[in-house]
Amino acid sequence: xxxxxxxxxxxxxxxxxxxxxxxxxxxxxxxxxxxxxxxxxxxxxxxxxxxxxxxxxxxxxxxxxxxxxxxxxxxxxxxxxxxxxxxxxxxxxxxxxxxxxxxxxxxxxxxxxxxxxxxxxxxxxxxxxxxxxxxxxxxxxxxxxxxxxxxxxxxxxxxxxxxxxxxxxxxxxxxxxxxxxxxxxxxxxxxxxxxxxxxxxxxxxxxxxxxxxxxxxxxxxxxxxxxxxxxxxxxxxxxxxxxxxxxxxxxxxxxxxxxxxxxxxxxxxxxxxxxxxxxxxxxxxxxxxxxxxxxxxxxxxxxxxxxxxxxxxxxxxxxxxxxxxxxxxxxxxxxxxxxxxxxxxxxxxxxxxxxxxxxxxxxxxxxxxxxxxxxxxxxxxxxxxxxxxxxxxxxxxxxxxxxxxxxxxxxxxxxxxxxxxxxxxxxxxxxxxxxxxxxxxxxxxxxxxxxxxxxxxxxxxxxxxxxxxxxxxxxxxxxxxxxxxxxxxxxxxxxxxxxxxxxxxxxxxxxxxxxxxxxxxxxxxxxxxxxxxxxxxxxxxxxxxxxxxxxxxxx
Amino acid sequence: xxxxxxxxxxxxxxxxxxxxxxxxxxxxxxxxxxxxxxxxxxxxxxxxxxxxxxxxxxxxxxxxxxxxxxxxxxxxxxxxxxxxxxxxxxxxxxxxxxxxxxxxxxxxxxxxxxxxxxxxxxxxxxxxxxxxxxxxxxxxxxxxxxxxxxxxxxxxxxxxxxxxxxxxxxxxxxxxxxxxxxxxxxxxxxxxxxxxxxxxxxxxxxxxxxxxxxxxxxxxxxxxxxxxxxxxxxxxxxxxxxxxxxxxxxxxxxxxxxxxxxxxxxxxxxxxxxxxxxxxxxxxxxxxxxxxxxxxxxxxxxxxxxxxxxxxxxxxxxxxxxxxxxxxxxxxxxxxxxxxxxxxxxxxxxxxxxxxxxxxxxxxxxxxxxxxxxxxxxxxxxxxxxxxxxxxxxxxxxxxxxxxxxx
Numbered sequence: 001x002x003x004x005x006x007x008x009x010x011x012x013x014x015x016x017x018x019x020x021x022x023x024x025x026x027x028x029x030x031x032x033x034x035x036x037x038x039x040x041x042x043x044x045x046x047x048x049x050x051x052x053x054x055x056x057x058x059x060x061x062x063x064x065x066x067x068x069x070x071x072x073x074x075x076x077x078x079x080x081x082x083x084x085x086x087x088x089x090x091x092x093x094x095x096x097x098x099x100x101x102x103x104x105x106x107x108x109x110x111x112x113x114x115x116x117x118x119x120x121x122x123x124x125x126x127x128x129x130x131x132x133x134x135x136x137x138x139x140x141x142x143x144x145x146x147x148x149x150x151x152x153x154x155x156x157x158x159x160x161x162x163x164x165x166x167x168x169x170x171x172x173x174x175x176x177x178x179x180x181x182x183x184x185x186x187x188x189x190x191x192x193x194x195x196x197x198x199x200x201x202x203x204x205x206x207x208x209x210x211x212x213x214x215x216x217x218x219x220x221x222x223x224x225x226x227x228x229x230x231x232x233x234x235x236x237x238x239x240x241x242x243x244x245x246x247x248x249x250x251x252x253x254x255x256x257x258x259x260x261x262x263x264x265x266x267x268x269x270x271x272x273x274x275x276x277x278x279x280x281x282x283x284x285x286x287x288x289x290x291x292x293x294x295x296x297x298x299x300x301x302x303x304x305x306x307x308x309x310x311x312x313x314x315x316x317x318x319x320x321x322x323x324x325x326x327x328x329x330x331x332x333x334x335x336x337x338x339x340x341x342x343x344x345x346x347x348x349x350x351x352x353x354x355x356x357x358x359x360x361x362x363x364x365x366x367x368x369x370x371x372x373x374x375x376x377x378x379x380x381x382x383x384x385x386x387x388x389x390x391x392x393x394x395x396x397x398x399x400x401x402x403x404x405x406x407x408x409x410x411x412x413x414x415x416x417x418x419x420x421x422x423x424x425x426x427x428x429x430x431x432x433x434x435x436x437x438x439x440x441x442x443x444x445x446x447x448x449x450x451x452x453x454x455x456x457x458x459x460x461x462x463x464x465x466x467x468x469x470x471x472x473x474x475x476x477x478x479x480x481x482x483x484x485x486x487x488x489x490x491x492x493x494x495x496x497x498x499x500x501x502x503x504x505x506x507x508x509x510x511x512x513x514x515x516x517x518x519x520x521x522x523x524x525x526x527x528x529x530x531x532x533x534x535x536x537x538x539x540x541x542x543x544x545x546x547x548x549x550x551x552x553x554x555x
Numbered sequence: 556x557x558x559x560x561x562x563x564x565x566x567x568x569x570x571x572x573x574x575x576x577x578x579x580x581x582x583x584x585x586x587x588x589x590x591x592x593x594x595x596x597x598x599x600x601x602x603x604x605x606x607x608x609x610x611x612x613x614x615x616x617x618x619x620x621x622x623x624x625x626x627x628x629x630x631x632x633x634x635x636x637x638x639x640x641x642x643x644x645x646x647x648x649x650x651x652x653x654x655x656x657x658x659x660x661x662x663x664x665x666x667x668x669x670x671x672x673x674x675x676x677x678x679x680x681x682x683x684x685x686x687x688x689x690x691x692x693x694x695x696x697x698x699x700x701x702x703x704x705x706x707x708x709x710x711x712x713x714x715x716x717x718x719x720x721x722x723x724x725x726x727x728x729x730x731x732x733x734x735x736x737x738x739x740x741x742x743x744x745x746x747x748x749x750x751x752x753x754x755x756x757x758x759x760x761x762x763x764x765x766x767x768x769x770x771x772x773x774x775x776x777x778x779x780x781x782x783x784x785x786x787x788x789x790x791x792x793x794x795x796x797x798x799x800x801x802x803x804x805x806x807x808x809x810x811x812x813x814x815x816x817x818x819x820x821x822x823x824x825x826x827x828x829x830x831x832x833x834x835x836x837x838x839x840x841x842x843x844x845x846x847x848x849x850x851x852x853x854x855x856x857x858x859x860x861x862x863x864x865x866x867x868x869x870x871x872x873x874x875x876x877x878x879x880x881x882x883x884x885x886x887x888x889x890x891x892x893x894x895x896x897x898x899x900x901x902x903x904x905x906x907x908x909x910x911x912x913x914x915x916x917x918x919x920x921x922x923x924x925x926x927x928x929x930x931x932x933x934x935x936x937x938x939x940x941x942x943x944x945x946x947x948x949x950x951x952x953x954x955x956x957x958x959x960x961x962x
Contacts, residue, residue: 111756
């Protein structure tokens with residue numbers, strides 16, 4: 001949102017000109033390894049040309065507009081100039097980083113109103129911007145090393161407690177932890193920006209590129225992320241979120257939302273990641289759980305990179321993502337996935353899974369009070385989060401009208417061993433060592449529907465933590481086709497529509513038949529669209545965007 | 556005005572034998588006395604460039620003793636760890652105003668109040684105490700942080716002591732420098748960080764929801780951390796003698812509403828680097844550890860649960876589900892304390908739970924307290940690991956009955 005009168009436009013040519021004038025403090029170097037560059041090596045070149053990664057924000061015509069009255073940082077003394085501007089920030093400030101490739105010696109931080117100027121303790125209408133995603137590169141690798149040479153990286157930019165925050169036209173590279181973390185924001189517009197860990201894909205890279213958390217009214221568009229050892233774009237514990245027209249390339253997860261309410265992903269490209277998109281709902285115990293997520297008109301292409309995240313014992317960590325994943329919907333309810341192109345994924349195009357995908361069912365099961373009280377069994381550690389409103393099962397998921405090709409041909413055997421076993425042994429017509437393009441684990445729904453007590457394990461969370469499924473809760477998949485027009489069907493080892501036998505305690509998988517019931521009558525009402533409000537402006541498909549497919553103006 | 560001349564300082568020094576050593580050159584001149592009237596208006600209105608402009612202390616070069624009228628010292632039963640520094644804390648309450656007692660939160664101080672805390676680094680932690688007249692012996696004062704309660708709420712201002720230690724200068728963008736300290740015979744090199752003004756708020760902030768539904772908005776409130784009844788309810792030496800701090804405040808007319816019987820306050824037990832843990836019972840360890848986690852963690856790791864999802868004095872990390880306020884009973888709130896709880900955004904192989912009862916080595920809280928990297932806890936405010944804090948939390952976890960946590 002730009003409210004000021006444009007006073008200056010910076011394009012490629014002017015950036016080169018400025019660099020050539022020596023304002024960036026420059027020099028020449030043939031090195032391709034950005035980590036070895038220092039601030040004096042960017043003369044005469046566009047800053048992003050010093051990176052191995054080519055930045056693409058899906059908006060080649062974008063021009064960076066610097067509002068009148070902006071605070072222009074001093075290129076010759078950038079670190080000090082930036083530190084001063086950030087420390088003194090006031091409502092309405094626009095801080096502009098000049099063109100150039102800069103090493104920053106310290107984190108840049110904003111924590112709301114620190115001068116007692118506002119009654120709500122927050123800052124309002126703040127813009128942090130560069131001179132263009134190719135023109136301004138901030139390198140935070142210097143933060144990674146402490147006085148003893150140990151790794152002690154922090155977030156590059158850390159901004160919190162602002163109403164209406166814009167971050168744009170800048171590239172952040174090699175941050176020690178996360179590139180740009182923003183917390184507790186109402187009204188966030190991140191656009192035309194990139195976060196990159198250049199070079200080898202390794203767990204030593206930072207975790208998240210673009211990282212809004214605990215916020216609301218978030219619009220992320222025309223961004224580019226690469227190299228994150230967790231997720232390129234991660235939005236957590238937030239409400240009203242739109243991520244659109246962005247590219248996530250060669251991260252562990254391209255894009256991920258966790259425990260978010262009212263979120264949309266559209267017009268994005270995820271390629272070369274371990275997993276394209278993750279929609280997770282995790283048992284956090286903070287009263288915030290995800291729902292109402294729409295994923296449409298995205299391209300998920302060849303996300304087959306071996307998982308390079310840090311391995312941990314955290315059941316819901318991104319290290320569980322199999323390579324060759326298009327999307328995973330994990331224990332999040334009320335999700336609609338439509339009109340996406342999902343091509344070339346060795347494990348699967350779409351997986352819909354209960355939290356049992358991440359955590360063993362024994363740990364999720366609720367034990368009867370009689371056993372717990374008698375000291376015969378420990379109660380599940382998740383009981384308090386069930387009481388807090390968390391459900392490990394998925395409900396009301398619709399996957400329709402997607403174009404799905406070339407999936408499940410060589411699944412990640414290490415992470416999908418159970419699925420491969422079940423499909424190989426119990427689901428007819430599944431070629432050995434492959435998986436269906438779309439899978440639904442089905443066990444949670446079936447156990448919830450039947451109330452079967454797994455011998456020695458207990459029951460899957462039942463009422464009051466899980467109520468019986470109605471037709472509105474079903475998992476539906478219809479009108480998904482491949483390039484030949486053939487129907488792509490959902491496969492499941494535990495078919496909730498064929499529960500005969502289950503009530504007898506026979507836990508042998510009961511596979512989906514062709515009339516598995518997933519078609520749900522071939523129609524279902526769409527979920528509500530999300531509208532993001534930032535200041536006086538509203539954004540969304542059909543709100544400000546009336547040209548993207550399916551985004552017509554409301555009548 | 557009460558001007559203390561050079562000769563009286565010399566006399567003062569000779570009595571206490573505080574001056575001397577290699578730094579005797581003209582140090583007496585550093586300690587000029589200042590007017591006894593605190594500059595209350597300045598505190599309320601402006602960011603003074605020099606600390607001395609507020610007239611907080613009788614001697615502007617020594618913020619560790621002798622506050623001017625309206626000021627008095629305070630101390631906590633358990634402190635927030637800052638790289639083994641010594642802290643000299645003072646409260647300044649304007650004339651004819653008073654703070655109101657709060658059971659669980661920071662005392663409700665009147666507008667105009669200043670909480671003034673000076674950080675000093677000892678060469679060796681076995682020798683503490685600042686001597687302004689021999690400024691380069693023993694401890695070295697580094698910075699003075701002032702929290703001021705203004706009309707719109709609290710603000711924080713960091714002052715860094717000048718090279719000559721005569722006065723301190725406002726450094727809103729902070730300062731970092733290399734230094735070292737000897738602790739229990741071991742030299743520890745580290746980077747001391749004076750927080751920038753933005754960083755202050757990273758810890759000193761609570762968030763509330765105002766309004767409902769689409770009208771709901773978020774309000775961020777700057778709050779002090781330490782001066783809560785449960786941390787203040789202990790004796791301290793005042794100019795009037797040794798006395799309970801809350802009783803002193805009541806007697807001075809600067810605190811109202813506190814309980815008649817101070818022993819009814821659920822008080823955090825005293826913990827210091829010399830506390831002997833070996834003799835403690837498991838319930839004593841629990842109280843000590845909960846107290847330590849309260850002062851060191853619960854300014855972020857706190858949440859007042861509401862039924863409608865609104866925020867009420869939510870800490871920065873309230874959303875993590877780890878809630879460590881001392882008043883929250885462990886029994887029945889195990890997950891809030893991290894017991895068998897998986898962290899939401901931290902991964903390390905072999906360390907699955909925030910607190911794994913019986914196994915501190917596999918528990919995230921002491922693990923992150925001992926980290927020197929990006930994933931350290933607390934995130935800001937320390938460079939060194941607080942060995943004694945880690946030992947305390949570990950001892951508590953190891954004293955808990957073993958649980959499988961479903962593993």
